[in-house]
Amino acid sequence: MQRLLILGGGTAGTMVAGKLRRRLDPADWQITVVDHDDDHLYQPGLLFLPFGDIQAQQIVKPRKRFLPDGVDLVIGEIARVDADACTAVLAGGRELRYDQLVIATGVSPRPDQTPGMLGPQWRRSIFDFFTLDGATALKAALKGFDGGRLVVHVTDMPIKCPVAPLEFTFLADAYFRGRGMRNRVEIVFVTPLPGAFTKPIAAERLGTMLDDREIVVEPDFLVERIDADHKTLISYDEREVPFDLLVTVPLNMGADFVARSGLGDELNLVPVDKHTFLSTQYDNIFALGDANNIPTSKAGSVAHFSVEVFADNFVQHIAGKPMTGSFDGHANCFIESGNGKGLLIDFNYDTEPLTGTYPLPIVGPFGLLKENARNHWGKLAFRWIYWHLLLPGRRIPLPANMSMAGKHQPVKEPQS
Amino acid sequence: MTVATIAGTPVHVDGEGFLTEYDEWTEALAQHLAAGIGIELTDAHWKALRFLRDDFRTRGETATLRRVSTVGGIPIKELFALFPGKPAKKMAYIAGLPKPHGCV
Structure with missing residues (x-):
């Protein structure tokens, strides 16, 4: 009996278990998943929680x-x-x-990696929304916010779903308009990247979305520390952005056991x-x-398409054959x-988000x-697809590799 | 992609002038590229640039500021002093490597 061990029962781990249980004979392969708890969180839903559009139990x-049957779940902390x-x-x-x-x-978001982030203002005027606790606390803070400067901030790349902070900003704009107090809220988007959009075609198409909503962008801002007493973000090049309410995306790092096991890079990610x-x-x-x-x-989307390619490759790999699939x-x-309303983007390593249809x-x-x-409803419908089709590893009629069908090809080579 | 002549050498560059061929880069070229954006290269600059070049050769990706700091041992604060304003972009440009990128 051979053993496949899957560390992590999130989007990727669960899909791997589902797809490989079907491909591996239970007489030959035992499959075990390890996670530290039994709570699977649909992370894209966290974006909507602070605005009251979704509840934690959903x-x-x-x-x-x-x-699936035939996969063991072990609850425990992985030491190494x-x-x-x-x-x-x-x-x-x-x-x-x-x-x-x-x-x-x-x-996981690591607020401990930025001096001053975890301090007296954490979850008082400084919030994250990529955790259930953070999103829940932020919901109460938004409700109680009576005006001032809202700063939406990204600490550093990579982050989970790079567009989520932008989406949060758009939703916050709509939320305060809905409450009739947008004129009392200044919204600032602070990013370590050169702008809110960095790919040429997306920037050209979407650049005005921020201007239209009177959202100020502070680009190239890499935070060094937070001065909690003065409620101010301070960058490495000593620029300052004061806030009344800070919604930050802390640095994201892989699990600590990855580092302890000598398997990680500087962010505990496995090369x-x-x-x-x-x-x-x-x-x-x-x-x-x-x-x-x-x-x-x-992003879950990357995990999904990755696992599609991986499942067949894995069967070849354990048979001692070369892996023919290439993500x-x-x-x-x-x-x-x-x-x-919403938008849809589709892209890969080599092709930037283009216009056209999917x-x-x-x-x-x-x-x-x-x-x-339609894109907004697509996003909402995706939660159902996630729970019922994607996680159990059922086939979804989306090609794993990107297709150019429907996309408008740029007339000349994009200058990226 | 076009061919530009920098310091008398023809090299392949993208629309923003970033070199696209790892092996076309030379130290003389780096000095010229740096001068073009107002930077005179000192030993401290070279330490960062050499780390970037070596790291790219083994990993195939341009190192982030955090990686230059954690693995290369040069504090991010110092990188901002050496390559003011946009250190990640400026270092990649001078080192003849692809610039760091976002998603949209």
């Missing part, structure tokens, strides 16, 4: 429910992986041996081949989802823009880089 469900001994060790000393290991423990997700160090370790270092967004960095996502039988096509209500 976005948290037991992990066990999404794992001893890759040379092919063993994962849990806190308390329990050892789990493996023949093949999938690391899918994701990334892998960006087309196959095989560890650059060990021939029987893969890292999928946010946990690896591929140059894409940390192209494909991701797509709906961008919520407020007032019941073909999909029956419900499509969806307009790309175009603001409309």
Whole structure:
């Protein structure tokens, strides 16, 4: 009996379990998933929670429910992986041996990495929204906010879903307009990137969305510390952005056990081949989802398309054959823009988000880089798709690799 | 992608003047590129640039400021002093590497 051990029962880990249970004979392969709790969080829902558009119970469900029969779930903290001994060790000393290991423990926001972020103002005037606690606390803070300067801030890349802070900004604009107090709220978007949009075609199409909403952008701002007493963000080049309410995306890092096991880079991400997700160090370790270092967004969409490519590759790999599937960095996502509208983008390692349409039988096509209500409903419908089709590893009629069908090709080479 | 002549050498560059071929870069070229954006290269600059070049060769990605700081041992504050305003972009430009990128 061979053993496949999957560390992490989030989006990637759950999908891997579902897809591989179907491909691996239970007589030959035991599959075990380890996570520290039984709460599977639908992370895209966190964006809507602060505005009261979704409730916590709609976005948290037991992990066990999404794992197929024949997959064991072990609840425990992972202390370390001893890759040379092919063993994962849990806190308390329990050892789990493996023949093949999938690391899918994701990334977590680390407010402790920015001096002053965790302090007297944490969850008083400084909030995150990529955690359930943070989003819930922020909901109360927004409700009680009676005007002033709202700063939406990204600490550093990579972050989970790079468009989420922008979406939050658009939704906050709509939220305060809805409450008839937008004229008393100044909204500032602070980013370490050169702008809110950095890809030429998206920037050209979407650049005015911020101006139209009177949102000020502070680009190239890499925060060094937060002065909690004066409620001010301070950058490495000594620029200051004061706030009354700060909604920040803290630095994202992979799990600490990855670092302790000598398997991570400076952000505890596992270096892998960006087309196959095989560890650059060990021939029987893969890292999928946010946990690896591929140059894409940390996003469920990337995890989804990655796992599609990985599942067939894995079967070849354990048969001693070369892996023939090659992931192209494909991701797509709906961008919520407020007032019941949204946009859709679709791109990969080499192709930036383009205009055109995204073909999909029956419900499509969806307009790309175009603001409309259909994209908003697409985003809302996705939560159902996530729980019922995606997580259990059922087939979704979306190609894993990006297709140019429907996209408008730029007339000349994009100057990226 | 076009061919530009920098310091008498023909090199491939993208629309913003970033070199696109790793092996076309030379130290003389770096000095010229740096001068073009108002930076005179000192030993401290070279330490950062050499780290970037070596790191790219093994990983195939331009190192982030955090990586230059954590792995390369040069504090981010110092990188802002050496390459004012946009250190990540300026370092990549001078080191002949792709600039760091976002998603939209």
